[in-house]
Amino acid sequence: MKLTLDALEVLDAIDKKGSFAAAANALFRVPSTLTYTVQKLEEDLGFVIFRKEGRRSVLTPAGRVLLEEGRSLLLATQAMIDKAHQVDSGWEVRLTIALDTVWDTQQFLPILTEFQQLNTGVEINLLEEVMGGSLEALIEDRADIVLGGPAPNTPIQGLQFKEVMQSQWCFVTANNHPLTQTNLPLTNKMITPYTSIVIKDSSRHSPIKSHRLMDKQKQIKVASMQQKISLIEAGIGVGFLPKHKIQNKLDEGTLVTLNTSEPASLTPQYCSWKSNNKGKAARWFIDRIINTKAS
Template sequence: MEIRQLRHFMAVVTEGSFTAAARSELIVQSALSTSIRNLERELGADLFDRTGRRVVLTEAGRALLPQARALLAGAEAAREAVAAVTGLAAGRVAIGTIQTLTCVDLPAELAAFHAEFPGVQVSVRDAPVAELTDALRAGELDLAYLVPDLGQLPEGLTAHATWHEELVLVTAPGHRLAAAGRTLIKDLAEEPFVDFRAGTGLETAVRRLAAHCGLERRITCDVTQIGLLVDLVRAGIGVAFVPREIGERAGLPCVRIRQPEPGRTVVLAGRGPAPRNPAARALLAHLTAAARAAAGPPGGRRPAAG
């Protein structure tokens, strides 16, 4: 049994399909399938039920899951010990992010981190908040950008930096609200909405806002990708609440909401005050330094690094 095979096994569990797992592991699907078959042959049991559209664990697979996590965690700890000695000439760090992250230019920050630590491999996962939270608590992620429910992180997690994002209503060009530039929640009762998938930080924030204001939205379309949501709004299928930067980047009219002004809290979270993984500590230091720089002098605009 090889660590590589266990990592491939966990990738299929996490991604839900061999195709997505191969993509996340940066290998062709045939190589990943062969790796899993060899592992099943060595263990003498099928690990996945492949009869449906989405692969699911068999009883043998469920029995292997906690052991695989423990073995991979042990291997990661060994890598971390070596990385600490070699001054981060090597290492691995896993970070999670919400799909609608706008308060941080994550690609730019990861590029700057890579320039400083080219030997460190960075794994990025975007997923709904609940999945990211579970993965962070299970040790599958070192850090994650989350939108905590009611602004409160679950017990055991630590906030390293916090941002408040303004939400605006985006509309199609020429929409009756586009020229006004602002509106009240109560004036949206007859508007059709495009919504983001349930369980995401954006959907949760918008749902709570609507419930608080007594707005019963008429959802004409719900999506799983922010790019598609923007395109549907542009096509006139409905309006949507998004962070202002997403609307501005898309070139859509951004209508400010008054009474109340909607927003959401984004947090860079970890499992404790400082990650044990040296590569994660280095990435955290880089990201929090960037947050402080973006905040500027006292009274700066958005992030508060802790």
């Protein structure tokens, strides 16, 4: 007799109920069936699984190890069945959402909280991407939905884009930076001597994109918008930042915006997804995102 899920269920019931008779009653079987199952399993495995202590059937040390490991299999099997039912109902097992580093994560939290309250069982994975990496994540199936980031220069078959907000960029320094004492507006020549804090494009295979880089200007490259904000706030460098990401820093006065001779841009941010994605979770998030007014 091979170790089967049915045999593990029998061992589990005996251990929980304390006797073969009580376990048989819980499993709606006759006690002799459970006795045969355990005896055959002990014979095949070569060790005793239960011993009698008074009226109770107690696991031996070897039996305890067998059942504890077996319970992991029982839980995994039930989880597999639950996931199959979940997929059959139209809900995905998991959904990956890539947030472009420009996007304000705090703005996304109410939507995520609302989804969690649905108790769908869908596993949500969040990624952070930068510039071209956001679109690449969607194209290469690293993400199911992308929130924030640019649209492609030319249409890509099978992808849909919906503008959900616009980012107002501004040139920013720490409140005690030397440029704050300079006559405005700042020219590129005036900015070039100071280190520029640059977020690295997270593309893995696509051409690397960059914005507002000046010739001969020293750079420090970082991986995220938060890192860039922190370095500029510390006075280590300067750079362009989206105003909605730093409004609290501007209000506190730790960061200041300075006018430049070349006005900072206003860039659209998109929600993007694959047209053939029909999962309930994906559709739910897309609907909520595009119908929630960005602040």
